[in-house]
Amino acid sequence: MSRxxxxxxxxxxxxxxxxxxxxxxxxxxAVATGGFGIFYASIWNMSDALSTQRMAMISVFVVTAFSIWxxxxxxxxxxxxxxxxxxxxxxxxxxxxxxxxxxIAVMYLVIWAMLLAVTLAVVDAEYLxxxxxxxxxxxxxxxxxxxxxxxxxxxxxxxxxxxxESAISEATYTRREYVRRRLxxxxxxxD
Numbered sequence: 001m002s003r004x005x006x007x008x009x010x011x012x013x014x015x016x017x018x019x020x021x022x023x024x025x026x027x028x029x030a031v032a033t034g035g036f037g038i039f040y041a042s043i044w045n046m047s048d049a050l051s052t053q054r055m056a057m058i059s060v061f062v063v064t065a066f067s068i069w070x071x072x073x074x075x076x077x078x079x080x081x082x083x084x085x086x087x088x089x090x091x092x093x094x095x096x097x098x099x100x101x102x103x104i105a106v107m108y109l110v111i112w113a114m115l116l117a118v119t120l121a122v123v124d125a126e127y128l129x130x131x132x133x134x135x136x137x138x139x140x141x142x143x144x145x146x147x148x149x150x151x152x153x154x155x156x157x158x159x160x161x162x163x164x165e166s167a168i169s170e171a172t173y174t175r176r177e178y179v180r181r182r183l184x185x186x187x188x189x190x191d
Contacts, residue, residue: 010095019103026156034115034152047143048132062153116145
């Protein structure tokens with residue numbers, strides 16, 4: 001079996017969407033922070049002024065930073081040791097990065113959808129048009145939710161401290177891999 005197929009199978013078995021329930025406190029903090037941002041005209045003006053490419057770069061940065069924080073904070077990175085372990089650890093770490101990255105990207109989209117609904121419900125089109133200085137359409141609302149989601153994800157990282165490390169590890173890995181990592185960690189602690 002080729003390494004890319006093996007890696008894809010590892011990620012599929014890890015089921016990245018299982019991270020969402022494990023990060024419930026984090027999502028709540030992200031939605032609250034992003035929702036707070038929706039009420040500020042500076043977010044409206046900034047989302048109106050930023051290009052789509054710049055907004056995309058902000059999103060990639062936020063998802064990447066959040067993924068790195070999640071992996072580091074919860075000890076999901078497998079240290080590289082011997083020659084065989086380096087290949088195995090490399091595959092494990094790649095699967096972890098992809099699993100967490102996909103899970104966090106989906107979380108970002110869920111937060112965006114929730115904040116878009118809030119933006120549509122709260123921000124009046126005429127008031128928004130008066131503030132940004134031109135007529136507005138649905139794209140303006142999408143952009144506000146987009147930028148507020150990025151802000152929310154950074155605030156959500158604080159909520160990560162309230163989520164259970166073991167629940168996140170268990171959600172990130174298959175049951176067998178989770179047990180294997182837990183046993184290896186116990187052995188290291190005993191030595």
